[in-house]
Amino acid sequence: MTANLEYTPFELMAVAGARELKDGEIVAVGLGLPVVATFLAKRTHAPNITILFELGVIDPEPVHTGIGLSDPRIWYRAKIMSNFVDMLGTVLHKGLVDVGFLGGLETDAYGNLNTTLLGDPKGKFRHFTGSGGGNDIASCARRTVIIIRHEARKLNEAVSFVTSPGYLRGGGDREAAGLQGEPSRVITDKAVFGFDPVSKRMRLESIHPGIALEDVLSNMAFQPIVPDDLPVTEPPTAEQVRLIREEIDPEGMYAE
Amino acid sequence: MAKTTTLAEAVASIPSGTHVALSGFATARCAMAFAHEVIRQGIKGLTVSQCVGAMDADILVGAGAVERIVYGGGSRGRFGQHHCVNRGIEQGTLIAEEYSSLSIAFRYLAGSLGLPFIPIRTLRGSDILKRLQEVAPSDIGYVCDPFTGDDWLVLKPLLPDVAVVQVQTADEDGNAWILGARWVNEEQVKASKRAIVITERLVPTEVIRSDPERTVIPGFRVSHVVHLPFAAHPTAVYRVYDYDADHIRQYADDSKTPEGFQKYLDKYVYGAKDHWDYLELIGGMKHLTGLMADPVLGY
Numbered sequence: 001m002t003a004n005l006e007y008t009p010f011e012l013m014a015v016a017g018a019r020e021l022k023d024g025e026i027v028a029v030g031l032g033l034p035v036v037a038t039f040l041a042k043r044t045h046a047p048n049i050t051i052l053f054e055l056g057v058i059d060p061e062p063v064h065t066g067i068g069l070s071d072p073r074i075w076y077r078a079k080i081m082s083n084f085v086d087m088l089g090t091v092l093h094k095g096l097v098d099v100g101f102l103g104g105l106e107t108d109a110y111g112n113l114n115t116t117l118l119g120d121p122k123g124k125f126r127h128f129t130g131s132g133g134g135n136d137i138a139s140c141a142r143r144t145v146i147i148i149r150h151e152a153r154k155l156n157e158a159v160s161f162v163t164s165p166g167y168l169r170g171g172g173d174r175e176a177a178g179l180q181g182e183p184s185r186v187i188t189d190k191a192v193f194g195f196d197p198v199s200k201r202m203r204l205e206s207i208h209p210g211i212a213l214e215d216v217l218s219n220m221a222f223q224p225i226v227p228d229d230l231p232v233t234e235p236p237t238a239e240q241v242r243l244i245r246e247e248i249d250p251e252g253m254y255a256e
Numbered sequence: 257m258a259k260t261t262t263l264a265e266a267v268a269s270i271p272s273g274t275h276v277a278l279s280g281f282a283t284a285r286c287a288m289a290f291a292h293e294v295i296r297q298g299i300k301g302l303t304v305s306q307c308v309g310a311m312d313a314d315i316l317v318g319a320g321a322v323e324r325i326v327y328g329g330g331s332r333g334r335f336g337q338h339h340c341v342n343r344g345i346e347q348g349t350l351i352a353e354e355y356s357s358l359s360i361a362f363r364y365l366a367g368s369l370g371l372p373f374i375p376i377r378t379l380r381g382s383d384i385l386k387r388l389q390e391v392a393p394s395d396i397g398y399v400c401d402p403f404t405g406d407d408w409l410v411l412k413p414l415l416p417d418v419a420v421v422q423v424q425t426a427d428e429d430g431n432a433w434i435l436g437a438r439w440v441n442e443e444q445v446k447a448s449k450r451a452i453v454i455t456e457r458l459v460p461t462e463v464i465r466s467d468p469e470r471t472v473i474p475g476f477r478v479s480h481v482v483h484l485p486f487a488a489h490p491t492a493v494y495r496v497y498d499y500d501a502d503h504i505r506q507y508a509d510d511s512k513t514p515e516g517f518q519k520y521l522d523k524y525v526y527g528a529k530d531h532w533d534y535l536e537l538i539g540g541m542k543h544l545t546g547l548m549a550d551p552v553l554g555y
Binding site: 063066070082163168174178180 | 362383407492555
């Protein structure tokens with residue numbers, strides 16, 4: 001199976017992301033892999049998903065890939081074009097978004113995300129994107145799915161800046177802060193993680209086909225909870241791979 | 257009452273130190289011609305606000321026109337980071353009050369409604385909030401909900417002196433249509449003391465009256481109307497023209513260093529006496545025709 005991969009790690013992650021979505025759900029999507037995951041879900045098991053872009057776009061059907069949310073290419077054939085207060089206010093803030101996809105510079109053992117800076121926030125640091133709608137999605141979506149590359153520098157015990165809150169320092173911390181929803185999954189190119197129901201610490205849920213447990217753990221800067229029974233992530237089907245390559249991302253732009 | 261004027265006159269109405277809300281979002285409907293003219297006129301000490309960082313803010317920050325930015329973070333997507341804003345934050349030369357998109361939108365919304373503050377569910381537990389409590393403590397508060405007894409984080413309204421909005425269509429009174437996604441432009445205008453509308457097309461009021469459902473900016477809030485085509489170049493104006501990918505890439509490269517950015521300014525801002533000159537500099541009609549939006553696609 002591993003010797004002749006019929007799919008790329010990106011495609012496996014997109015399929016794992018799609019699997020997180022149920023039919024009829026409202027999904028807040030950023031660019032890149034989440035777009036592929038969401039359109040894949042919509043074309044397969046979840047045709048009645050509502051797709052929402054924060055700046056005011058609902059259910060577009062783009063025919064060209066865009067460079068960011070502000071690119072009219074990804075607004076094409078939308079059912080609604082409105083504004084922030086409408087999308088992030090009356091839908092997200094009101095608690096109607098089921099799933100939000102987020103990525104970032106780094107995440108940690110409790111699913112906190114940093115998209116703001118690397119280095120010492122009080123001293124020398126490099127500033128990056130900041131929040132955009134990320135903090136809002138992480139604060140309000142019923143389930144937040146984090147998509148991140150599996151590298152030790154991106155999977156830390158604690159992030160250097162909490163842009164978008166996960167479980168903060170674990171346990172009842174998130175609830176105490178008055179936040180809605182919760183992080184539900186972290187999908188990397190090596191594994192899928194969930195969170196322990198009590199401690200809220202990140203827990204391995206499945207390892208991608210052909211990846212060894214040591215490979216997963218040695219590329220993380222913290223020790224996740226490792227259950228005794230560890231399944232292999234279900235690989236993409238031929239049809240899912242075909243949909244991604246031929247219909248959803250034919251130019252391979254989202255896959256970078 | 258006709259409010260149509262030149263860009264130079266509209267910009268001259270902005271004193272140094274003004275709080276300007278900018279209409280751009282990343283690489284869409286950025287007030288670029290406006291920003292260039294602000295830089296040419298040497299206006300300084302601005303406070304700039306917007307929900308997602310955009311190229312109009314970045315070039316103003318790079319040129320030293322901005323003292324303080326109040327924004328929700330942001331980048332140019334695949335066209336990279338806002339290097340001038342990031343450099344200003346890293347070096348401490350720019351006062352940055354960094355929120356999330358929704359919290360900025362709510363602050364404008366509160367301003368537009370004349371509310372004293374607005375409760376919000378986001379920001380809590382984050383380092384964004386911790387940092388804001390250090391840099392902008394007078395804009396953050398807590399109240400007890402009198403109906404439930406729950407504690408709420410509340411934000412102060414944002415009340416810019418002027419909103420500068422890049423639109424597709426307006427009449428000479430400033431009644432304006434924004435086509436496509438509008439992010440937070442209406443709330444920006446309605447929270448501000450006044451607005452400057454920069455429009456790609458100037459139409460008779462009869463056209464506005466023929467389709468009033470589209471009017472999102474009422475003329476009575478507008479002080480100046482500037483009719484200027486391609487005024488958002490190199491960013492996109494939905495249904496009018498696409499972004500200029502090559503030019504944005506060049507800006508992205510040049511703005512990586514202060515020296516490169518200065519070179520860009522010298523060539524495209526100081527090197528052009530006005531917007532018309534700028535349009536010639538980037539390739540004139542031949543180049544601009546290639547950017548015109550496909551009527552079906554909108555880009």
